[in-house]
Amino acid sequence: MSDILSLSLEDKLYRTKYEPDAAHPHIRVNSDYCVKCGDKPCLFFCPAQVYKPNPNDANLVTVSHENCLECGTCRYGCPFQAIDWQNPDGGMGVKYRYG
Amino acid sequence: MDSDDAVKVDAVVVGGGPGGLAAALSMARAGLETVLIERGEYAGSKNVGGLFYGTVLNSLIPNAFEQAPIERPVSRRSIAYLGPGTHMTVDFGAEAWSQPPYNNTYIVNRSQFDRWLAKQAEEAGATLLEGMVVDDLLYEGNNGTRKVAGVCLRGGEVFHADVVVLAEGANCLVTEKARKALSLRSGRHEQDYAVGVKEIIGLPRATIEERFHLEPHEGIALDFVGVPFEGLVGGGFIYTAKEAIHIGAVAKIETIVKSGRNPNDILDAFKRHPGIRSYLQGGELLEYSAHMLPEGGYHALGELTADGLMIVGDAAGLLNMSLYKEGTNHAMESGRCAGEAAAEAKAAGDFSKAGLAGYERRLQEGVVLSDLKKYTEVPDILSGAPGLFSLYPEKVTKLLVDFFTVTPEPKSVIQKRAIRTFLDDLPKWRFLKDVFRARKML
Ligand SMILES: Cc1cc2nc3c(=O)[nH]c(=O)nc-3n(C[C@H](O)[C@H](O)[C@H](O)COP(=O)(O)OP(=O)(O)OC[C@H]3O[C@@H](n4cnc5c(N)ncnc54)[C@H](O)[C@@H]3O)c2cc1C
Ligand code: SF4
Numbered sequence: 228m229s230d231i232l233s234l235s236l237e238d239k240l241y242r243t244k245y246e247p248d249a250a251h252p253h254i255r256v257n258s259d260y261c262v263k264c265g266d267k268p269c270l271f272f273c274p275a276q277v278y279k280p281n282p283n284d285a286n287l288v289t290v291s292h293e294n295c296l297e298c299g300t301c302r303y304g305c306p307f308q309a310i311d312w313q314n315p316d317g318g319m320g321v322k323y324r325y326g
Numbered sequence: 327m328d329s330d331d332a333v334k335v336d337a338v339v340v341g342g343g344p345g346g347l348a349a350a351l352s353m354a355r356a357g358l359e360t361v362l363i364e365r366g367e368y369a370g371s372k373n374v375g376g377l378f379y380g381t382v383l384n385s386l387i388p389n390a391f392e393q394a395p396i397e398r399p400v401s402r403r404s405i406a407y408l409g410p411g412t413h414m415t416v417d418f419g420a421e422a423w424s425q426p427p428y429n430n431t432y433i434v435n436r437s438q439f440d441r442w443l444a445k446q447a448e449e450a451g452a453t454l455l456e457g458m459v460v461d462d463l464l465y466e467g468n469n470g471t472r473k474v475a476g477v478c479l480r481g482g483e484v485f486h487a488d489v490v491v492l493a494e495g496a497n498c499l500v501t502e503k504a505r506k507a508l509s510l511r512s513g514r515h516e517q518d519y520a521v522g523v524k525e526i527i528g529l530p531r532a533t534i535e536e537r538f539h540l541e542p543h544e545g546i547a548l549d550f551v552g553v554p555f556e557g558l559v560g561g562g563f564i565y566t567a568k569e570a571i572h573i574g575a576v577a578k579i580e581t582i583v584k585s586g587r588n589p590n591d592i593l594d595a596f597k598r599h600p601g602i603r604s605y606l607q608g609g610e611l612l613e614y615s616a617h618m619l620p621e622g623g624y625h626a627l628g629e630l631t632a633d634g635l636m637i638v639g640d641a642a643g644l645l646n647m648s649l650y651k652e653g654t655n656h657a658m659e660s661g662r663c664a665g666e667a668a669a670e671a672k673a674a675g676d677f678s679k680a681g682l683a684g685y686e687r688r689l690q691e692g693v694v695l696s697d698l699k700k701y702t703e704v705p706d707i708l709s710g711a712p713g714l715f716s717l718y719p720e721k722v723t724k725l726l727v728d729f730f731t732v733t734p735e736p737k738s739v740i741q742k743r744a745i746r747t748f749l750d751d752l753p754k755w756r757f758l759k760d761v762f763r764a765r766k767m768l
């Protein structure tokens with residue numbers, strides 16, 4: 228069992244409830260910009276690490292939209308506004324029980 | 327665009343947070359046919375918060391604090407600095423804060439609280455449509471005479487309404503589109519956002535009361551600045567719920583991007599600080615959450631009305647970022663002002679911008695804009711005098727620690743050294759200037 232001070236992000240996201248919508252990604256990245264983006268801040272500013280380095284191409288990122296907490300940070304943090312973020316469909320996505 | 331079987335109501339509210347719910351409740355009470363559309367499965371399921379100032383709630387619903395799902399009232403508060411291995415706390419409270427109405431300050435689980443408030447709005451006569459997304463507004467007329475005539479739902483349905491209240495919160499996609507489509511005037515500065523991450527950590531009731539020195543009907547709100555938030559404009563908080571602790575960190579997105587730190591790592595650094603970790607020991611994580619907050623303050627406020635439209639709450643940027651961090655109460659107050667303005671407009675049969683002028687007038691006369699004006703400079707002070715939350719508290723903490731560090735030397739030697747260390751490398755002129763500016767934070 229994990230101590231409360233040493234939980235990984237995966238452990239944390241596992242405790243949060245979601246209504247997953249695998250078939251309808253609500254996030255799309257215009258990778259033309261990523262190729263030009265040196266710092267790739269999306270790799271660290273997202274509280275759910277939805278954006279990860281693409282294992283096949285270091286210039287690109289992958290998107291795990293199912294982990295999204297719908298905070299909105301990526302809509303402001305991406306220097307190229309390359310992230311097209313839409314509200315998930317009604318009732319889908321994160322579902323806070325405490326909030 | 328118009329389909330023959332389209333529904334027409336007096337008012338549509340977009341978003342079931344405290345802002346939208348207060349608007350819907352006020353309009354329904356005034357006899358307007360009101361529909362509130364919330365994209366979450368239920369109102370509250372997307373919302374994050376913690377400390378709740380209840381003056382508006384208690385005036386909308388008398389003695390609401392007796393029925394609302396309040397976790398604990400706030401009978402004590404503290405402000406603390408977390409240094410490198412040191413810490414310093416100012417802890418304060420008043421006996422009256424432990425008596426009804428508990429200083430109007432409560433700790434709530436927002437998901438549960440908003441859901442309760444939604445029920446009150448429904449009982450007042452508003453119709454709640456949950457699990458539906460609004461994707462855009464419906465307009466009539468063009469350019470110069472363009473007015474809002476309803477909303478478009480995902481899936482293509484439309485709702486016609488005399489007035490639309492946008493209450494989408496900080497992450498406000500439809501509001502942004504509408505500002506462009508209607509060429510609404512923006513504020514002097516662009517809106518500035520912070521992101522908050524938090525955890526709900528379950529602990530037995532008795533453990534919480536023992537660790538925080540609370541009676542069963544008491545609670546505490548602790549605010550923190552210091553080393554875990556180095557390089558950021560931000561801080562942390564702990565609020566005690568009944569059988570859980572809310573712990574979170576909030577920082578400006580711009581400073582997160584600059585510092586290269588991940589919000590979850592910032593929260594972890596805060597949790598592991600020696601001044602914090604003992605509070606959490608043995609706890610069980612119940613939920614991890616994140617949301618943005620608008621931090622631009624008064625100068626970032628833009629135009630909030632148009633023909634057939636009012637914008638309230640975080641979507642309007644009405645959060646007060648001073649030490650009070652007042653978002654929910656301001657959202658509710660703006661929702662109420664919008665609701666009352668809509669009732670006036672209905673009576674006069676005029677939902678134009680002029681007919682809705684009662685909204686901004688009420689905001690101007692009321693607590694929301696007077697507080698935002700009072701704290702106009704807070705966003706600039708936070709970014710412009712970072713020493714206020716790191717260097718100075720650190721120096722004072724070190725002074726205290728040095729002063730009380732016991733060695734075989736005579737006290738006079740220890741004290742002189744402590745004071746000398748304190749005064750050395752204190753940028754005195756800047757210190758005075760910063761202190762002068764800091765009074766505006768209060
Ligand atoms: C970590 C954190 C801690 C905070 N702590 C405090 C605190 O201690 N005290 C305090 O006063 N404030 C606090 N706040 C701020 C507070 O949460 C907000 O100010 C408050 O929730 C604003 O209310 P609102 O009604 O404007 O928006 P929200 O509460 O955000 O509600 C907006 C609602 O609209 C819905 N919605 C959005 N877009 C659409 C759409 N297109 N269609 C349908 N529905 C939509 C959302 O699902 C949501 O339910 C905190 C915020 C964060 C992130
Ligand atoms: S920050 Fe934006 S542009 Fe850069 S890699 Fe990420 S998504 Fe692409």
Ligand code: SF4
Nearest residue numbers: 273295296298299301
């Ligand atoms: S909305 Fe927040 S959680 Fe979702 S992808 Fe963007 S930054 Fe990450």
